[in-house]
Amino acid sequence: MAPQLAITLVFFYWPAGQALYQSMLRQDPFGLRTKFVWFANFRKVLADPAYLNSIKVTVVFSLATAIVAMGVALLLAVMAEKAVRGKGLYRTLLIWPYAVAPAIAGMLWLFLFNPSIGSLAYLLRSLGIAWDPLLNGTHAMILLVSAAAWKQISYNFLFFVAGLQAVPKTLIEAAAMDGAGETKRFWTIVFPLLAPTTFFLLVVNTVYALFDTFGIVHAVTGGGPGKTTETLVYKVYNDGFVNLILGDSAAQSVILMAIVIALTAIQFRYVERKVHYG
Amino acid sequence: MATVDLKDVKKVYPGGVEAVKGVSIAIPDKELCVLVGPSGCGKSTLLRMIAGLETISAGTVAIDGKVVNAIGPTERDIAMVFQNYALYPHMKVYDNMAYGLRNRGTPKDEIDSRVRSTAKVLELSALLDRRPRELSGGQRQRVAMGRAIVRNPKVFLFDEPLSNLDAKLRGQMRVEIKNLQRTLGVTSVYVTHDQLEAMTLADILVVMNAGLVEQTGAPLDIYEKPASIFVASFIGAPPMNLLALTGSSSGKTLADGTAIGFAPPETKATTLGFRPEDADVTFNAEALSGALVLPATVEAVEPVGAESFLHCAAGGSRIVVRVSGRATAKPGDQLRVVAKSEKLHWFDQAGKRVD
Numbered sequence: 001m002a003p004q005l006a007i008t009l010v011f012f013y014w015p016a017g018q019a020l021y022q023s024m025l026r027q028d029p030f031g032l033r034t035k036f037v038w039f040a041n042f043r044k045v046l047a048d049p050a051y052l053n054s055i056k057v058t059v060v061f062s063l064a065t066a067i068v069a070m071g072v073a074l075l076l077a078v079m080a081e082k083a084v085r086g087k088g089l090y091r092t093l094l095i096w097p098y099a100v101a102p103a104i105a106g107m108l109w110l111f112l113f114n115p116s117i118g119s120l121a122y123l124l125r126s127l128g129i130a131w132d133p134l135l136n137g138t139h140a141m142i143l144l145v146s147a148a149a150w151k152q153i154s155y156n157f158l159f160f161v162a163g164l165q166a167v168p169k170t171l172i173e174a175a176a177m178d179g180a181g182e183t184k185r186f187w188t189i190v191f192p193l194l195a196p197t198t199f200f201l202l203v204v205n206t207v208y209a210l211f212d213t214f215g216i217v218h219a220v221t222g223g224g225p226g227k228t229t230e231t232l233v234y235k236v237y238n239d240g241f242v243n244l245i246l247g248d249s250a251a252q253s254v255i256l257m258a259i260v261i262a263l264t265a266i267q268f269r270y271v272e273r274k275v276h277y278g
Numbered sequence: 279m280a281t282v283d284l285k286d287v288k289k290v291y292p293g294g295v296e297a298v299k300g301v302s303i304a305i306p307d308k309e310l311c312v313l314v315g316p317s318g319c320g321k322s323t324l325l326r327m328i329a330g331l332e333t334i335s336a337g338t339v340a341i342d343g344k345v346v347n348a349i350g351p352t353e354r355d356i357a358m359v360f361q362n363y364a365l366y367p368h369m370k371v372y373d374n375m376a377y378g379l380r381n382r383g384t385p386k387d388e389i390d391s392r393v394r395s396t397a398k399v400l401e402l403s404a405l406l407d408r409r410p411r412e413l414s415g416g417q418r419q420r421v422a423m424g425r426a427i428v429r430n431p432k433v434f435l436f437d438e439p440l441s442n443l444d445a446k447l448r449g450q451m452r453v454e455i456k457n458l459q460r461t462l463g464v465t466s467v468y469v470t471h472d473q474l475e476a477m478t479l480a481d482i483l484v485v486m487n488a489g490l491v492e493q494t495g496a497p498l499d500i501y502e503k504p505a506s507i508f509v510a511s512f513i514g515a516p517p518m519n520l521l522a523l524t525g526s527s528s529g530k531t532l533a534d535g536t537a538i539g540f541a542p543p544e545t546k547a548t549t550l551g552f553r554p555e556d557a558d559v560t561f562n563a564e565a566l567s568g569a570l571v572l573p574a575t576v577e578a579v580e581p582v583g584a585e586s587f588l589h590c591a592a593g594g595s596r597i598v599v600r601v602s603g604r605a606t607a608k609p610g611d612q613l614r615v616v617a618k619s620e621k622l623h624w625f626d627q628a629g630k631r632v633d
Binding site for chain 1: 362
């Protein structure tokens with residue numbers, strides 16, 4: 001048997017199977033007895049207001065992160081393309097944050113915006129903003145989105161720079177002679193031609209925000225205050241490893257698996273086939 | 279509709295490369311001016327400066343009497359047909375053509391009628407709902423033309439528009455462009471490196487070399503009186519035969535020692551030239567007065583159909599003679615090439631024409 005297949009079996013199929021199996025079990029508080037309950041865990045989870053809240057939080061967080069990360073990256077890429085001197089340096093500096101581990105990125109932002117010691121929090125307060133991410137859920141979410149987006153901007157920036165370079169210069173010139181100003185040229189010519197890049201990044205960013213931001217959530221807010229920043233992935237961890245409700249946690253991770261499969265299908269079906277011009 | 283006047287236009291790139299070294303051209307209203315020259319002669323740069331896509335380092339470009347140096351391409355009201363067509367790949371043919379009108383806030387129904395009537399002229403009516411990638415090279419070329427025409431601009435610019443087409447289509451489009459330009463009466467500037475295109479299209483022909491204008495004039499005037507050796511060898515296919523002269527003013531001889539038999543119009547002439555069709559070949563040995571007679575050896579014969587080209591060694595150089603119909607000469611034949619003295623061109627040491 002090929003070693004790759006063995007690795008997939010041990011590290012993917014076996015745990016995935018275990019998750020599926022565990023999602024249909026219910027244990028007593030001491031872990032002494034286990035009962036097979038079919039889909040009762042799923043019914044319980046999907047009816048739980050805390051879980052529905054977590055879905056809402058995740059949607060807000062993912063969308064905001066994807067939009068901010070992509071929007072800022074696109075803006076920076078357009079500006080980097082226009083730079084006459086120091087293009088290379090500018091690009092290198094913008095790519096660096098990608099090398100920072102999520103938890104470290106989270107800590108950086110946490111320190112900067114910590115209400116008692118954060119230098120930027122001090123600045124915000126001196127501007128008259130009652131900044132308090134420890135008690136205010138909206139502030140916590142803003143902080144979380146900023147930290148998560150900041151890390152992803154580098155990646156998006158790289159792809160947008162490559163995408164912008166692939167737009168033929170003569171098209172921009174033709175549009176200029178057709179009477180389109182700079183803004184109009186961007187929205188009617190450049191942006192539509194970036195569509196393949198944009199769709200690809202939208203999927204990648206959504207997946208990132210959904211599944212790769214555990215470290216940031218854990219470091220910055222720990223899901224709080226209350227449950228205002230508890231994303232689906234964070235709730236899996238909380239219910240399973242903190243609250244030790246293994247059946248619920250497994251059911252949640254199976255739901256997440258279904259979401260990943262759906263997103264992958266969307267990427268294959270629409271992104272890789274449809275959004276190309278040539 | 280508009281004149282185009284270039285006065286001492288220069289282009290110096292950062293780094294000091296001088297692509298255009300002071301060019302002045304006056305294009306009257308409704309005329310088609312062709313800029314022709316080898317690659318790197320600055321013709322495309324000059325066109326891009328007229329378009330506003332390159333800044334002008336010195337001199338002025340005026341359209342309709344108004345200097346446009348400081349005006350961007352968006353406001354110059356010029357349309358350009360690019361070498362690679364530069365059609366917007368994500369738009370249908372209709373939207374490609376309508377784009378410029380929409381940007382200028384033309385009312386919707388007017389856009390529609392103008393796009394449809396232009397499409398009709400260019401036989402594009404059936405293709406309006408297609409995207410550029412679904413079109414053939416010739417159709418894309420037409421759309422690019424349509425996009426320019428529909429806007430009814432002051433000036434058309436063409437940047438080697440036919441170089442991506444096959445030979446047959448190129449010939450067709452050449453005639454079509456000429457007809458369209460004449461019917462629409464729009465002042466045009468056309469850049470090409472193809473001297474045949476240049477000759478057939480131009481009202482005014484501008485021959486450029488190394489960032490400078492070598493000669494400006496009507497195509498046939500340039501053909502008949504090339505101002506320099508460069509023009510003589512660039513315009514005309516096959517190019518003019520050029521032979522170096524040595525010796526004193528009274529008895530000039532060619533490189534192989536053949537005396538030319540009469541005095542050149544100017545003593546400073548160092549090169550003589552004649553066109554392939556202005557010479558004839560003969561097997562007779564009698565002397566001919568008032569004509570250049572060169573003993574020649576045929577090296578190759580190129581039959582093209584209606585005419586044949588004889589490649590010969592003569593006067594210490596290689597020359598080409600055009601004979602109509604089929605040539606009787608064979609490679610290796612010894613014969614004499616005869617060119618009437620009034621059909622000869624003379625050039626001085628600097629390569630300039632002397633008469």
